[in-house]
Amino acid sequence: MEFTIGGRLEVSITPADVGKRVSVRRRTESGGTGAQFTDVVGVLTSWNNDVLSITRKSGESVHIVESSLVAGKVVPAAPARRRGPAASFGELAVVTARAWQPVESEALGDWRLRAAGGFTRRANSALPLGDPGLPVGEALDRVREWYEERGLPAYVQTATGAEGAQELLCAELERNGWRREVSAEVRIAALAPVGDLRAEVAAVRLTREPDAAWLARYQRFSTPGPHVLRVLGSGPSVWFATVPGEAGAPDADPAAPPAAIGRCVVDGRWAGFMAVEVAPEHRRRGLATAVMAALARRALDEGASAAWLQVEEDNAGARALYDGMGFAAHHRYHHYRSA
Structure with a gap:
């Protein structure tokens, strides 16, 4: 991974780059043989109180103290797939949802609240494919209430690792006390x-x-x-x-x-x-x-x-x-x- 500009390392990202895909190098604890470095690639989801949060394509959130940065830059979206059909995240999100349709659903702006008596999380979770029409914190409160009314645990289904995916929402969920319970890959061929x-x-x-x-x-x-x-x-x-x-x-x-x-x-x-x-x-x-x-x-x-x-x-x-x-x-x- 190349960070050098004119032969030197440079941190060229700022808090204004939140929401963009970045690549950073940070200094880690010395193992007795000098400074050690770790590279992280993902979406910059926050930069507050001198701490950066980056969500990798796996959904893992990495928190980095600003003072440990030795290099950082905005990078383009991951290269296009070299095999299999062309597909956008938005198209696949809609198609996969239609394969697990709930018994009951309700719109919350562009979000969809889904319930099916608890059978499969894919039919018993909120599907956030746009703007809920409320601040996210208020929307999540409504999600909790809706599932509580039905005696079901409240879930939100999100995605990471593709252009247009929801790393920012994943970070917001974690800040609001939601915890990632299950992760899976969507594969195509x-x-x-x-x-x-x-x-x-x-x-x-x-x-x-x-x-x-x-x-x-x-x-x-x-x-x-x-x-x-x-x-x-x-x-x-x-x-x-x-x-x-x-x-x-x-x-x-x-x-x-x-x-x-x-x-x-x-x-x-x-x-x-x-x-x-x-x-x-x-x-x-x-x-x-x-x-x-x-x-x-x-x-x-x-x-x-x-x-x-x-x-x-x-x-x-x-x-x-x-x-x-x-x-x-x-x-x-x-x-x-x-x-």
Whole structure:
């Protein structure tokens, strides 16, 4: 990382650069061998009382004492992706939200308050995609009240790591006592290569609604009530994939939990993949690949050309699988919970 200007280090950023992407170098504690330095790149979210706050693309906030700075400058947005479809944060934010539609929603300016009986944070969080029409602190108070009225914890879903994302809002949430609880990557890829994947497994069954067996494998709720079915069935064009418990054996019990399942929402050029789960005893047999490929082929038939999915940062197995399919990170999203 190059900071020198005319052969010397320079701090060329000021508090007026809050909201811009910056790169800084700071002096850290000496380890006994002289000064040590650390570089930080991210959005400058505040500069108060001689302390800078920078939010990295991961959502991590770094606080830096001004006197420790040895170099700093404004830098352009991260380079454009070199593979996969072109996509803006704004487009993906809308598409991913349509795949997890709530049972109840209410507008707060350009923010959307969403509730679905507590099933999945993605349908039970405020989605802030613009101006709430109030000062942020007042808007957050309204968010708390709205969820309290419904007996639900208050969450706000934000994003970092893409042009036009919400690092400034993340910092404001932290200043107001909200804490980041879950982070995940939004990954995208070309759809056709996913549809071309092959796995040695019996045919994957595709349906428009999840049956009892599918729901038995998708263990993300205690009881699959109407609110769960409504959220799972939401989206412009929804498909559910099932691989029977014996991977297609003719005598397989149709009511038994499947060996693997998946869900896909087709929305214009986008196909979103979610709820891809494989029973522990059936893993490492290519079933997740078979499910993804079958859903991708159906989405291609409906005119989609690009794919997206969401994967939590600590799910190493899924991340490796999606790496092999050509999915690359576009941005990260986070759920902040009110203290």
